[in-house]
Amino acid sequence: MSNDKKYYTLTDLSKFEPSRALLRDAVENTFTLTGSNLPITSVTSEGVYLDDEGNECTLYICASPKSIFGLNYNYKPELPKEQQTPDKAKGMQVAYNLTSMKTIDTPTDDEKQFKDILLSLYQILINKGKEEIELDNPRIPPVSVNAFAGAVNRKTGAENYERAVKLPYVPSKIKDGKKKPDTMYIKLATTGDGPKLRVNTKIYDSEGKRINASDLVDQRGMLTPCIQWEGAYWGAHGSSSFGASLRFKLVEADYSPIQSSSSIPTDRLLPARQQQQKLTNNNNYDENDENNDNDDFETPKESNVEVLDNAIQNKKKTQAKSTKKIKEESTDEDTKPKKPSKTKKLQVEDEQSDEEPQLKKTTSKTKKLQISEPEESVVEDEDVEEEPKKKKPVKKPVKKSSKKIDDDDE
16 A cells, blocks of 8 residues: 555545445544643544555545535633634534435435445444454543443443444434434634634635635535545543544535525625716715615715805894894884994994983893894894983084993993
8 A cells, every 4th residue: 555645535425435444543642722831632543545546545525515504613612602702713613414404304315325424434433442442452542441331231232332432413303393404513624723713624606716714604505515534533522421433624615605585686786887886976875884774875965065055044034034123113213223343332322413312220121132234233222211301592512422231231
């Protein structure tokens, strides 16, 4: 047999021969996790498949397309669920159903052949474990030895290795009144963890372009997998009774999205040029605004200049009405429009006459008036009363008097 690294791709599942699949002897591996100096040991057996010339090859199995509910992150078992975020992930995996919902009881040829391959490799692992526990110095860990020993009933000799070796898939079960298909959880090929997690699995779209695995998290679609059989793992499996399990990796896959039931196409229908023109004609549309639920845009709002002009015009109309009302109620003798002084205080200028006007004290306050135009002001003074005037024998020119009117004035 050649020592060169080779691979065997099984595309026609009916051509699989269990006698060609082998598990090498168990070996101990030592490694350290990222950010830790503590050494970690694990015991594994490499899986190989013999080609037509008898060369040991890495086995790749191409399974049929199946609907998936996206990829998922893997976390350490001790990490609480509320703390499970992508920056703390240790890997990624996909849940691959061995059948569709319609073919659970009547699987297709490809579905049946793929499950038969998994069960054949499962039996090879059981046989390897039985060989190991017969050795004087087993190469597998004590926890694995105990798991295989406990799978045999001492009184009857009956074997139940499903308690010792973990199945490569989760058997079909009934959930919410519906029967669910057998499901295989396949890990992606990754390195590092947390923020340094890198996915090496190659995933392609329908046009042969690479897809980022993180973009497929929880994204429903059709997946056609190419799965590598790595071999077996010997050791504890959490709190379960398992002492061994098969190892698989998703090394390559084709993925295509599935249209949702909302009848919204996954592909873009509107030409990019028309979309750009639509955005150009509406300066108030923000494509990043989460409130934009559709492509119906509102009519552009008035500019700030237009709003200001309208406000000024409305104010002028209101002030004109107030001024007209004041003029109608006032008399020529009580009021007369005068230009305001530079100090912006209102003044009342008496007309030149033979009689000098006098102001009488009053308890009511003078009304405050609005200025309709900067050039004119109208003052209505209802509190000013004239005392009886006495005629003077000699008419003298009357000087202009200016009196300030305030709220607290006479």
